[in-house]
Amino acid sequence: MKKKIVIVGPAHPYRGGQALVEAYLHHMLSGMGYDCHTVSYTLLYPKIFFPGTTQYDVSGFVPFPHPERIQRLINSVNPLSWFRAAREVKKLNPDGVIFVWWMPFFGPALGTIARLLRGRTKRIFLVENYVSHENRWFDKAATRFALKHADAFISESKYITEQISARFPQKPLFQATLSVYDCYDLKRFTRDTAREHLGIRTGKVILFFGLIRPYKGLDKLIQAFAVLRQTHPDTTLLVVGECYEDVNKYINLINEAGIRDSTMMINQFIPNEDVEPYFKAADVVCMPYNSGTQSGILMMSYGFRIPVVVTEVGGISELMTDGKTGKVIPDNSTEHLVAGITSVLDNPGNVDYASEITSFTHGLGYDGLGNFMEHLLNN
Numbered sequence: 001m002k003k004k005i006v007i008v009g010p011a012h013p014y015r016g017g018q019a020l021v022e023a024y025l026h027h028m029l030s031g032m033g034y035d036c037h038t039v040s041y042t043l044l045y046p047k048i049f050f051p052g053t054t055q056y057d058v059s060g061f062v063p064f065p066h067p068e069r070i071q072r073l074i075n076s077v078n079p080l081s082w083f084r085a086a087r088e089v090k091k092l093n094p095d096g097v098i099f100v101w102w103m104p105f106f107g108p109a110l111g112t113i114a115r116l117l118r119g120r121t122k123r124i125f126l127v128e129n130y131v132s133h134e135n136r137w138f139d140k141a142a143t144r145f146a147l148k149h150a151d152a153f154i155s156e157s158k159y160i161t162e163q164i165s166a167r168f169p170q171k172p173l174f175q176a177t178l179s180v181y182d183c184y185d186l187k188r189f190t191r192d193t194a195r196e197h198l199g200i201r202t203g204k205v206i207l208f209f210g211l212i213r214p215y216k217g218l219d220k221l222i223q224a225f226a227v228l229r230q231t232h233p234d235t236t237l238l239v240v241g242e243c244y245e246d247v248n249k250y251i252n253l254i255n256e257a258g259i260r261d262s263t264m265m266i267n268q269f270i271p272n273e274d275v276e277p278y279f280k281a282a283d284v285v286c287m288p289y290n291s292g293t294q295s296g297i298l299m300m301s302y303g304f305r306i307p308v309v310v311t312e313v314g315g316i317s318e319l320m321t322d323g324k325t326g327k328v329i330p331d332n333s334t335e336h337l338v339a340g341i342t343s344v345l346d347n348p349g350n351v352d353y354a355s356e357i358t359s360f361t362h363g364l365g366y367d368g369l370g371n372f373m374e375h376l377l378n379n
Helices: 017-031 079-092 104-116 139-147 158-167 191-198 218-228 248-257 276-281 296-303 334-346 353-361 369-377
Strands: 004-008 035-043 070-075 096-101 122-127 152-155 173-175 204-209 235-240 263-266 284-287 308-311 326-329
Touching: 004 017, 004 079, 017 035, 017 096, 017 369, 035 079, 070 079, 079 104, 096 104, 096 139, 096 369, 104 139, 122 139, 122 369, 139 158, 152 158, 152 369, 158 173, 191 276, 204 218, 204 276, 204 334, 218 235, 218 248, 218 334, 235 276, 248 263, 276 296, 284 296, 284 334, 296 308, 296 353, 308 334, 326 334
Parallel strands: 004 035, 004 096, 035 070, 096 122, 122 152, 152 173, 204 235, 204 284, 235 263, 284 308, 308 326
Antiparallel strands: none
């Protein structure tokens, strides 16, 4: 008889990285022979806490759809729903429950559900971020409240593994990575047709992709690009993603830096089926982050076999081979950003980035998770 796993986390029709994690995790565990179900949210973020246009995915293409396996039960701010969700999980009688953990805001809800399941199933927390990027005053308390109810952990970087191990040294832990997000490559574009589609006529393209938030350092990239253009005038900076702060901040920086004519900024969340041309058009993806633990943007870049320039923060640089899959730079100063991007654009070593990325990414993701799950569920 198949062992049963319940995933507790955001799932389609929610959008974004956590819903994609659920989709890949559900797909992979089902492929390993587990009977998988998902308990998702009826309300993820109250409107007052959500800076974007919508929390829902309006894409026509959905990776690994499984709507018949998803129950939407959890209201993040309604404790009655937490008890109801726990009751429904108990009815499923799973061998294990995997909680997708990425933000302390959900600590009260997930911690309560996990506590109510004590002794009935193995409670596993898949930890993307130990605390939030903003590191607010309540983050540590909310994180402790939830994670203390875990029987085991799945970490997605060595950086996170070290944080978990320091706090919960006796609990089983499996270190994985995010999956390589190759689901967006629909094989509809080449580099040339992608650039024609986007109206780009320069010889080189630098891509910044994803939600725009203060910790991602876009302001630093804009400043660096103004300097880079002095030696690489035939280059476009392509900024694509919904801005979670005042977009005029970046528009003003672009104008002040004198790079308006060479910068294309698309301030919107991109549907899944429209992602491909932005990556296909790019020579390099730049991630000038101030902080980070792991990154779906890195794994999307790898899915398209595009080299990446990343700052050496958190666990992101763990998934880089410097000089082969891109360039790791010490920080997002103008000097280091210009040098890092230049090294990839000019490629003095004639590195075959696509081949190097293919080799490096073999085996990344949740490969090996099956052995950990079997051992955990049988003991």
